[in-house]
Amino acid sequence: MPKDTFLNLPLEKQEKVMRVAINEFISNGFEKGNIGTIAKNAGVAKGSMYQYFDNKRELFLFSVKWSLEFLVKKYSNYMTLGNKEIDLFEFLYANAKDVWVQMREERELVIFVQDVFLGKYSGLTDESMEYMMKLSNEYLLKLIKDGQKNGSIRTDIDDNILTLFITGVSFKIKEHMMSKARGLGEDIVDEDFSKNESDIKAMIELLKNGMGSKK
Secondary structure: OOOHHHHOOOHHHHHHHHHHHHHHHHHHHHHHOOHHHHHHHHOOOHHHHHHHOOOHHHHHHHHHHHHHHHHHHHOHHHHOOOOOOOOHHHHHHHHHHHHHHHHHHHHHHHHHHHHHHOOOOHHHHHHHHHHHHHHHHHHHHHHHHHHHHOOOEOOOOOHHHHHHHHHHHHHHHHHHHHHHHHHOOOOHHHOOHHHOHHHHHHHHHHHHHHHEOOO
């Protein structure tokens, strides 16, 4: 994780370093990714990078964390039910297309997270996915609680089991959609929403049938 030297930088400078690092990892992978190139393109001295992070591995792992947190924060209005009274599953479908289109603003971050998810960085997949799962579980538990409050999610099953169910269904269908896009030589973020709408509908229907309140 980053040192205080990095965390004390202005947020704009932190973002510049992270975006440049992510671009380097996307372009050249982890092994060939070059700290010197990252430093140059970020406008900092190479030595400064080692004052920010112990090594390239720490920089990479923080890049995963930073990307996920940035995306969740930026698109939280589309992803968080909050006090809305709308049925959770209707909310997910209603926002699916908007999220899809909005994510193109952050195409590079989405592709980086997608690459991590699909195992491109094999030597770092386990640690990267560990953090990804931690953040996902925190988000899903909150979503479940909000859905239970407005009556759209059943309350007779343990929240942790519900989280496992959502994770199992959504991760495998997302993996299927990403792999399908890659098989066509595309990144999923560049595909039109209509190409994947039926899969998204099926995923939401499975979730609703499995954990939706029988009201």
